[in-house]
Amino acid sequence: MMPVTTATNNREEVRRRSIEALTPEIVAYIETCAQDAHASSHLIGVLHKVQAHFGYLGREQMDAVAQLLQVPASKVTGVATFYHFFRLEPRGRFVINVCLGTACYVKGAERVADRLCEELGIHFGETTRDGLFSLEGTRCLGTCGLAPVIMIEDRIFGDMTPDQVPALLEKHVLQAQREDRQNGD
Ligand code: FES
Known part of the structure; x- marks a missing residue:
């Protein structure tokens, strides 16, 4: 079994990296969603929020969402590519x-x-x-x-x-x- 301190350190590291990739406010929002028994049902809403802030969904942002919401990265990518309203690259000027x-x-x-x-x-x-x-x-x-x-x-x-x-x-x-x-x- 993983020692408690190691697990805590890992969680802190995920959080620190997520804040770098997203924003403290978005991370806090996702953490609230993650407490829900059906956390993955918040995925589309979370992706909308991320895109509203950054204008698109970058790899780094999608990975952070996957880790915080505890859903597979492949699922995040699948949803982001399935719906035409999500953009995977920055918009032009x-x-x-x-x-x-x-x-x-x-x-x-x-x-x-x-x-x-x-x-x-x-x-x-x-x-x-x-x-x-x-x-x-x-x-x-x-x-x-x-x-x-x-x-x-x-x-x-x-x-x-x-x-x-x-x-x-x-x-x-x-x-x-x-x-x-x-x-x-
Ligand atoms: S169809 Fe109405 S503005 Fe183009």
């Missing part, structure tokens, strides 16, 4: 949401999406290597009268055509450069 709702689809959203993929060299759910853009699909942004619509950060761009895509991306590249200069990066 600009998140481009392409509306794939019916009104936008009928008005050519697919061609706009294809052009975005082509110009950025990524697929939906991916981020450009420079970390500038992530591409995501969404259902009806509530501005069907402007279809086809894309949203970058909080801004809506309506009546989009594939030919407008390069200039729109360039505008955001310049914006990023301007902001970096202002911040002295």
